[in-house]
Amino acid sequence: MPNHYLEQEFPFxxxxxxxxxxxxxxxxxxxxxxxxASYVEGVVPSALHVRSALTGTPSRWITLNRAARELGxxxxxxxxxxxxxxxxxxxxxxxxxxxxxxxxxxxxxRGAIELMTRRCFKAKHHLVSFGQAEMxxxxxxxxxxxxxxxxxxDTLSHRGTTWCKLGSIKSFLASLAKVAQPPHNDGSRVxxxxxxxxxxAHLRDAVGFALNGKLRxxxxxxxxxxxxxxxxxxxxxxxxxxxxxxxxxxxxxASKHSRFSKHALKVALRCGLLSAxxxxxxxxxxxxxxxxxxxRKYICSGELKVLxxxxxxxxxxxxxxxxxxxxxADETKFWFRDRAVAxxxxxxxxxVKNDEYAASAV
Numbered sequence: 001m002p003n004h005y006l007e008q009e010f011p012f013x014x015x016x017x018x019x020x021x022x023x024x025x026x027x028x029x030x031x032x033x034x035x036x037a038s039y040v041e042g043v044v045p046s047a048l049h050v051r052s053a054l055t056g057t058p059s060r061w062i063t064l065n066r067a068a069r070e071l072g073x074x075x076x077x078x079x080x081x082x083x084x085x086x087x088x089x090x091x092x093x094x095x096x097x098x099x100x101x102x103x104x105x106x107x108x109x110r111g112a113i114e115l116m117t118r119r120c121f122k123a124k125h126h127l128v129s130f131g132q133a134e135m136x137x138x139x140x141x142x143x144x145x146x147x148x149x150x151x152x153x154d155t156l157s158h159r160g161t162t163w164c165k166l167g168s169i170k171s172f173l174a175s176l177a178k179v180a181q182p183p184h185n186d187g188s189r190v191x192x193x194x195x196x197x198x199x200x201a202h203l204r205d206a207v208g209f210a211l212n213g214k215l216r217x218x219x220x221x222x223x224x225x226x227x228x229x230x231x232x233x234x235x236x237x238x239x240x241x242x243x244x245x246x247x248x249x250x251x252x253x254a255s256k257h258s259r260f261s262k263h264a265l266k267v268a269l270r271c272g273l274l275s276a277x278x279x280x281x282x283x284x285x286x287x288x289x290x291x292x293x294x295x296r297k298y299i300c301s302g303e304l305k306v307l308x309x310x311x312x313x314x315x316x317x318x319x320x321x322x323x324x325x326x327x328x329a330d331e332t333k334f335w336f337r338d339r340a341v342a343x344x345x346x347x348x349x350x351x352v353k354n355d356e357y358a359a360s361a362v
Contacts, residue, residue: 063100064078064079064101064102089101121158122163125165126167127156128165133153133169139193140193143227147172147204147207153172173223173226176207176230179211180218183218188235190233191228192207192217195232201237201240210230215232215240218231219231249291251265254286259300260303261300264300274286274290298326299334301316307341307344308350319333319344
């Protein structure tokens with residue numbers, strides 16, 4: 001905004017303030033000049049010369065390119081600071097283009113910028129991203145999360161981004177190399193990063209047992225192969241982390257040993273009414289004690305249909321608003337066994353006697 005525009009907007013005030021043609025004292029006139037400059041800058045930040053023309057001091061607004069020169073940064077670096085919201089800018093359309101302005105008082109120092117930017121913070125603390133950690137260890141992202149949760153790899157967060165410490169990754173690989181042994185007639189082996197596919201062991205479990213000497217770790221190949229160079233004997237892994245626990249049932253087997261269908265048991269597992277142990281590749285194993293406790297506590301609509309000769313729809317109508325209803329199991333209705341049987345028995349009586357029902361049990 002050139003001076004003649006200001007003279008058109010404020011024909012007398014601007015000349016009086018600049019040339020002091022009035023008898024106003026210098027202190028009062030200085031205050032008026034500052035107020036005038038603040039008003040113009042508040043309305044039009046692009047009028048950078050107004051404060052200098054009125055008060056002889058630089059404007060509180062500077063362009064983003066000028067801020068880059070004062071901080072000794074490149075245009076790419078200053079725009080990156082704006083993108084990360086380290087520098088707050090005001091955008092104003094000017095001559096068919098948008099100009100970016102920064103308040104001088106809010107401009108951080110060069111030292112503060114080095115502590116605030118992700119790139120400088122990463123370089124200062126020797127950090128790597130999760131993707132870079134995956135390439136260093138040659139494992140998937142889930143394995144990196146598993147190792148960081150177990151404390152084998154240290155992390156550091158900055159401005160909403162979590163990084164892995166490069167030093168902790170190197171120390172982790174060095175500790176594995178220290179306890180590992182060369183191969184020697186080990187039979188079938190499993191890669192350390194693939195233990196979850198063939199056993200119940202997570203990566204953190206296998207690493208913990210190997211570092212404690214409870215599981216022999218075998219190494220071959222070059223150090224740059226990361227965790228891919230380490231393997232474990234299959235028989236030792238099966239001994240410490242068996243795939244199927246003795247006496248446990250799969251979902252199909254549990255349906256044969258109870259009055260619940262396979263679909264009903266899956267719904268009960270999903271709703272948390274029945275507990276199970278996770279096996280490799282997502283297979284679930286149910287302990288007999290857990291299945292027995294579940295059968296004593298709950299009953300499904302299919303079993304009530306056999307007992308009382310009612311349709312599932314009629315059973316739902318009778319029990320939906322009663323104390324026998326179980327919340328969170330709407331897909332396949334489960335009811336509290338004692339309450340549901342007592343409620344229906346009072347109203348309808350049993351179509352199948354107890355001895356006949358017990359004889360029909362599998």
